[in-house]
Amino acid sequence: MVPVDPVSSPLPESIKKLGIKRWVDLALHFPLRYENESLVWAISQVVAGQFAQIQVRVVSSRIVFRPRRMLLIEVEDDTGSAVLRFIYFKEAQKNAYPVGQRIRVLGEARRSLAGLEFIHPRLRSGWLSPEEIGTQPLMPVYPTTAGLQQATLRRSIARALQSALPDEWLPPAMLAAYGLMSLPDAIRLIHQPPSDAEKTGVLSLLMQREGPAWNRVRFDELLAQQVALRRARYLRGSESAEPLAQRALPQRLSSAFGFQMTAAQHRVWQEIARDLERSVPMQRLLQGDVGSGKTVIAALAAAQAVGSGRQVAVMAPTEILAEQLFGKFLQWFGSLGVRVELLKGGLNAKQRRELVAEIAQGAVAIVVGTHALIQKDIRFPQLGLVIVDEQHRFGVGQRLALRTQVDGLMPHMLAMSATPIPRSLAMTYLADLDVSVLDERPPNRQPIITKLMASSRREELADKLQAFIAQGGQAYWVCPVIEGPREESDAPSREENLQAIETAAQWLRPLFGDQLVVLHGRMAADDKQLAMQDFSSGRRRLMLSTTVIEVGVDVPRATLMVIEHAERFGLAQLHQLRGRIGRGAEQSTCILLFDEPLSDIAKERLKTLYETDDGFEVARRDLAIRGPGEVLGLRQSGIPALRYSDLQQHVDWVERAIQFGAELSKIALDPRQASRLGLVPQSVDALIDRWAYEKEGLLAGG
Numbered sequence: 001m002v003p004v005d006p007v008s009s010p011l012p013e014s015i016k017k018l019g020i021k022r023w024v025d026l027a028l029h030f031p032l033r034y035e036n037e038s039l040v041w042a043i044s045q046v047v048a049g050q051f052a053q054i055q056v057r058v059v060s061s062r063i064v065f066r067p068r069r070m071l072l073i074e075v076e077d078d079t080g081s082a083v084l085r086f087i088y089f090k091e092a093q094k095n096a097y098p099v100g101q102r103i104r105v106l107g108e109a110r111r112s113l114a115g116l117e118f119i120h121p122r123l124r125s126g127w128l129s130p131e132e133i134g135t136q137p138l139m140p141v142y143p144t145t146a147g148l149q150q151a152t153l154r155r156s157i158a159r160a161l162q163s164a165l166p167d168e169w170l171p172p173a174m175l176a177a178y179g180l181m182s183l184p185d186a187i188r189l190i191h192q193p194p195s196d197a198e199k200t201g202v203l204s205l206l207m208q209r210e211g212p213a214w215n216r217v218r219f220d221e222l223l224a225q226q227v228a229l230r231r232a233r234y235l236r237g238s239e240s241a242e243p244l245a246q247r248a249l250p251q252r253l254s255s256a257f258g259f260q261m262t263a264a265q266h267r268v269w270q271e272i273a274r275d276l277e278r279s280v281p282m283q284r285l286l287q288g289d290v291g292s293g294k295t296v297i298a299a300l301a302a303a304q305a306v307g308s309g310r311q312v313a314v315m316a317p318t319e320i321l322a323e324q325l326f327g328k329f330l331q332w333f334g335s336l337g338v339r340v341e342l343l344k345g346g347l348n349a350k351q352r353r354e355l356v357a358e359i360a361q362g363a364v365a366i367v368v369g370t371h372a373l374i375q376k377d378i379r380f381p382q383l384g385l386v387i388v389d390e391q392h393r394f395g396v397g398q399r400l401a402l403r404t405q406v407d408g409l410m411p412h413m414l415a416m417s418a419t420p421i422p423r424s425l426a427m428t429y430l431a432d433l434d435v436s437v438l439d440e441r442p443p444n445r446q447p448i449i450t451k452l453m454a455s456s457r458r459e460e461l462a463d464k465l466q467a468f469i470a471q472g473g474q475a476y477w478v479c480p481v482i483e484g485p486r487e488e489s490d491a492p493s494r495e496e497n498l499q500a501i502e503t504a505a506q507w508l509r510p511l512f513g514d515q516l517v518v519l520h521g522r523m524a525a526d527d528k529q530l531a532m533q534d535f536s537s538g539r540r541r542l543m544l545s546t547t548v549i550e551v552g553v554d555v556p557r558a559t560l561m562v563i564e565h566a567e568r569f570g571l572a573q574l575h576q577l578r579g580r581i582g583r584g585a586e587q588s589t590c591i592l593l594f595d596e597p598l599s600d601i602a603k604e605r606l607k608t609l610y611e612t613d614d615g616f617e618v619a620r621r622d623l624a625i626r627g628p629g630e631v632l633g634l635r636q637s638g639i640p641a642l643r644y645s646d647l648q649q650h651v652d653w654v655e656r657a658i659q660f661g662a663e664l665s666k667i668a669l670d671p672r673q674a675s676r677l678g679l680v681p682q683s684v685d686a687l688i689d690r691w692a693y694e695k696e697g698l699l700a701g702g
């Protein structure tokens with residue numbers, strides 16, 4: 001095999017600016033597009049957004065002053081006309097191209113109201129002769145950075161293709177079955193298409209990043225990710241955990257719920273209970289739309305751990321949510337004689353010290369809190385289970401920090417999330433977790449009615465709301481105050497944000513008087529708790545709040561929600577907010593107030609919410625609008641993004657990589673599997689190495 005990196009020749013320093021460290025990285029640094037000054041397009045065939053050369057005659061050349069000073073040169077060929085637009089130009093340029101002159105224009109074409117246009121194209125005088133056309137090789141244009149010339153990059157990449165080109169390692173039958181080019185051929189073709197590529201149609205495939213060459217590269221990348229993730233999981237299997245096998249306490253707990261569990265809750269609970277009994281640490285993600293009843297499952301898991309003599313840490317992303325969880329746990333566990341404590345921000349030094357000491361003595365069975373639970377001085381001597389609610393609001397680092405070993409044993413972990421993730425995503429980005437899905441809502445729930453309303457109608461809305469409250473209804477009024485996503489309880493929101501809620505309060509207070517209660521992230525912990533209690537007990541019936549109520553808050557009697565400036569919120573966030581209602585048997589209504597004009601994306605979001613209240617559907621559309629990195633909060637996770645594959649667009653290849661990746665992973669356990677698959681065992685290491693997943697720390701902690 002070709003060594004992955006020819007150690008003898010270090011990379012040129014200038015290349016390292018791209019973050020490229022090895023020759024093989026250069027071989028996998030693909031062009032954005034191709035240029036060829038010997039290729040000529042007819043104007044009628046030029047595709048907007050792509051680089052093209054046209055040969056044309058000058059029709060006119062003039063300087064205009066609106067909307068700003070510009071030089072406009074109009075040109076034509078036998079098939080159409082185009083406009084060349086220069087914002088930076090010298091006066092003399094206007095006369096450099098007299099009417100009728102033959103020139104060539106090279107640049108990226110755009111489609112505008114005026115027709116086809118080129119902004120700041122390169123111009124060459126004279127036309128190519130028919131013999132000259134199509135003779136030169138296509139020049140790749142690479143993504144680069146300031147101070148690194150295309151020429152340097154091209155030279156270095158050409159060298160990489162000679163010394164660090166990966167060998168094909170997949171069996172020929174597989175390539176044939178999937179219609180793939182071999183890996184070295186694919187890489188070479190993408191960098192250096194032959195000069196007849198335009199005629200044969202290969203060029204247009206390459207420009208769209210499709211066809212046998214791109215598919216081969218993509219398959220390689222997706223396989224590398226699959227195998228790396230599966231290895232992480234395999235390593236986890238070699239860790240030990242205390243088996244938590246006592247089922248009596250969960251049994252008793254379930255009779256304290258006051259309702260029958262749904263079939264989905266039963267099924268998911270069985271999955272989790274079985275995991276907990278094993279001596280391998282559970283790492284399970286429980287997914288369920290807002291209101292599907294995840295808390296019940298968390299409590300059952302906690303009961304199994306406590307019943308087995310272990311401590312449980314329950315971590316929530318906000319103080320308010322931690323309070324809520326604590327309230328539920330107290331209610332359910334109180335009668336069972338299990339001690340539950342809340343480690344909240346509002347404790348004074350002495351209280352906190354005492355609580356921390358009791359936790360360290362093992363005297364507290366269940367501790368609920370925010371990320372404050374991960375502080376250094378807090379020790380759980382018998383930690384058996386960590387529960388992370390709304391896990392997508394935490395960074396992976398925070399999630400993992402709680403999983404520190406106690407006496408060489410890992411605690412089990414249950415993460416919960418209301419952001420449903422399509423299978424292809426879950427199987428890739430979250431492949432280090434097992435996934436359970438709560439796909440059924442508790443009985444007697446009616447779908448939420450969602451209405452869109454222009455803000456100009458808010459007075460009218462306030463009248464209706466007054467009547468609703470007078471008849472005993474409970475409602476939320478949500479203001480678009482953007483608070484820090486993870487640590488809102490500590491991070492003071494900015495003054496202008498506070499202003500938004502104060503303005504709303506000033507307007508609502510005269511109308512609703514004592515019925516109004518205000519809640520936002522900057523309030524002291526005790527005040528927040530009080531506000532929440534006032535509202536959940538029904539003593540006050542209109543809650544004006546920021547998005548602090550976005551996750552987890554559970555007041556089933558509240559059946560109406562007004563969201564101001566709905567156009568400013570993201571789709572997932574609106575769905576989460578809306579999930580605060582529709583939690584009881586009564587019909588709930590959500591009113592989205594918006595200000596015009598609406599951007600297209602905002603329109604799309606509001607339309608989606610109007611059309612569906614199914615979390616999976618919302619997530620699917622959200623993914624289409626924002627992409628997986630944003631949706632899953634991968635920015636903070638340290639998981640490398642795929643460079644050439646898109647989980648949505650290339651879902652067929654993702655599926656194949658998931659299947660074959662499972663086979664490949666067996667090679668690590670049993671090298672004989674390699675020959676069964678027709679492979680060299682080392683090829684799997686080389687695969688992961690060239691896509692460098694291992695180096696990104698993905699395996700750490702897993």
Ligand code: ADP
Pocket residue numbers: 259260261262265288289290291292293294295296418442443552554556583
């Ligand atoms: P989420 O999945 O959003 O965390 P919760 O656990 O807060 O949802 O549950 C939403 C509401 O539904 C709570 O009031 C909870 O007590 C109630 N609930 C959960 N499971 C059931 C069930 N099987 N039958 C009736 N109500 C249930």
Ligand code: MG
Pocket residue numbers: 294295389552
């Ligand atoms: Mg919840």
